[in-house]
Amino acid sequence: MPFVRTANQEPAVRLPLSFEFFPPKTPEGAAKLRTVRQQLYARRPEFCSVTYGAGGSTHEGTFGTVREILGEGVDAACHFSCIGATRSTVREQLAELKAMGVKRLVALRGDLPSGYGMGGEFHHASDLVAFIREETGRDFHIEVACYPEVHPQARSPEADLQAFAAKVHAGADSAITQYFFSPEAYFRFVDEARKLGLATPIVPGIMPITSSTQLMRFSDACGAEIPRWVRLRLQGFGDDTASIKAFGLDVVADLCARLAGGGAPAIHFYTMNQSVATLALLERLGWDE
Numbered sequence: 001m002p003f004v005r006t007a008n009q010e011p012a013v014r015l016p017l018s019f020e021f022f023p024p025k026t027p028e029g030a031a032k033l034r035t036v037r038q039q040l041y042a043r044r045p046e047f048c049s050v051t052y053g054a055g056g057s058t059h060e061g062t063f064g065t066v067r068e069i070l071g072e073g074v075d076a077a078c079h080f081s082c083i084g085a086t087r088s089t090v091r092e093q094l095a096e097l098k099a100m101g102v103k104r105l106v107a108l109r110g111d112l113p114s115g116y117g118m119g120g121e122f123h124h125a126s127d128l129v130a131f132i133r134e135e136t137g138r139d140f141h142i143e144v145a146c147y148p149e150v151h152p153q154a155r156s157p158e159a160d161l162q163a164f165a166a167k168v169h170a171g172a173d174s175a176i177t178q179y180f181f182s183p184e185a186y187f188r189f190v191d192e193a194r195k196l197g198l199a200t201p202i203v204p205g206i207m208p209i210t211s212s213t214q215l216m217r218f219s220d221a222c223g224a225e226i227p228r229w230v231r232l233r234l235q236g237f238g239d240d241t242a243s244i245k246a247f248g249l250d251v252v253a254d255l256c257a258r259l260a261g262g263g264a265p266a267i268h269f270y271t272m273n274q275s276v277a278t279l280a281l282l283e284r285l286g287w288d289e
Contacts, residue, residue, distance in 0.1 A: 012257040014287045016266040017043055018077075018203075021273055022051040023061030032273070034068070039275040041074055043282055046266070049106055049143075052079035063096070070101050077143060078102050080132075081110025082122035087131065090122075094136055106143040106176065107132060107167075126166040133171035144172040146202060148180050148189040152223030161192055168200045175200055176268045179207035179224055181251065183258045201265040206256060208269070208277035209248025212237065245277070253284040260285075 019040050024030040037048065050065045052058060062078060069076035078097055082090065097105070109125040122128050129142055144167040147160060154160035164175070180186060190202050207224075209215055212234035219226050226234075230251060237243040256267060269278045282288045 012260040012285050012287075014285075015260050015264060017045045017282075017287070018047050018049065018266065018268045019045050019278065020049045020051065020205075020268065020270050021065065023053075023058045023065045024273065025061070029273070030065075033065070036271070036273060036275040037069065037072065037074075039279065040271070041072070043279070043288065045074065047075040047077045047104055049077035049104075049268075050079060052081050052108070052110065059093075063100070066097075066102060067100055075104060076102060077104035077106050077141075079106045079108060080128070081108045082120065082125070082128040083110040084120040085128075086121050090128070090131060091135055094132065094140075098136070098139060102140070104141040104143065105132065106145070107172070108145055124163070124166070126163070126170040129167050129170035129172050141173045142171060144168075144175050145178065146175045146189065146193075147178045147223070148185040148204075149178070149182070149223065149225050151178075161189075161196070164193065165196055165198055168198050172200060174265075175202045177202065177205045178222060179205045179270055181227055181230060181255060182225065183255055183262065185225075186259065186264070187262055203266045203268050204259050204264050205268045205270060206252060206281075208252055208271075208274075208281060209234075210245055210272075210274070210277045211241075212244050248277070249280055249284060253281055256281065256285055 021033060021037070024033050040048075048069050050062050050069070052062045066076045066078045080093070107125055107128045109122075109128070122131070125144055129144060132140060132142060144164075146164045147154070150157050150160045151163070154163065167175075177186065177189075186204050193200070193202060207215070207218075215234070216226065216231070218224070233247055234244060237247065259267065271278050279288070
C-alpha cells in the first residue's frame with residue numbers, strides 16, 4: 001500500500017475531534033481555560049485530554065482540570081505517566097480516576113524531571129498499559145503515544161515501531177501521534193504499523209502555528225521536524241505575527257485536509273490552552289458547525 005495520499009476536494013470530510021489542554025498554574029489561567037473550553041466545546045469534541053507533568057508534578061492540577069471538564073458534560077482523558085511511580089501509587093490513582101468517572105486514559109512513560117534517575121517500578125509505557133489492563137480490565141479506553149518521525153530517544157526507526165507495537169500488544173485501544181507537518185511521515189508510519197498487523201486507530205496530533213520561536217523551540221525539544229521550506233518562510237516573517245499566523249493557518253489547514261482525504265480516523269489538536277488558532281483551522285476546513 002503506498003504511503004502518499006491525496007486530499008479530497010474542499011471542504012475536507014469532517015473528522016472526529018479532540019482537544020488537549022495543560023493544567024493552568026494560576027487562578028487567572030484557570031479562568032481563561034474555562035472560557036477556551038466553552039468555545040471549543042461548541043465544535044463537539046469526542047473528548048478533551050489534560051497533560052500530566054514530569055514525575056507527576058502537576059498531579060493535583062491535572063486531576064482538578066479533568067474533574068472540571070467532566071462536570072461540564074464532556075468526556076475527559078487524563079494523561080497518566082509512570083516514571084517514578086510504584087504499582088501501589090498507580091493503583092490508588094486509577095481508583096481515584098475511576099471514582100471521578102474518567103473512562104479514558106493517555107498512558108505515557110513520561111519525561112524525567114531534571115536531575116531525576118530512572119526510578120519507580122515502570123520503565124516503559126507498555127509496562128503501564130499492561131498494569132492498567134491487569135488491574136482494571138476494560139474499565140478504561142487507553143490511548144498511547146506514537147511518533148511518525150521517530151521518538152528522539154529511539155535507537156532506530158525499527159526499534160521505535162517495535163516499542164509502539166509493544167504498547168498495542170499490552171492492551172492499547174488507540175494512539176495519538178506527536179505533532180508533525182509532513183503527511184507522508186504519518187501515512188508511512190500507519191502503513192508500517194499495518195504491515196506488523198497492528199489495527200489500532202492512529203490519530204494524528206496537530207499543532208497550530210501561531211509563533212515561530214515557540215514552534216521551533218518545541219520542535220527542537222521533541223524531535224518534530226519542521227520542513228525546511230516552512231522553517232525558512234517562518235524565519236522570513238521575522239516579528240510579523242499576523243503573517244506568521246496566516247501562513248501557519250494555510251500550512252496546517254492543508255495538512256488536515258490531506259490527512260482527512262487520506263483516511264485518518266480523527267484529529268487531535270494540541271491547543272496550548274488557546275482557542276483562536278484551532279477555531280480558525282476548523283472554520284477553514286469547514287468543520288466549524
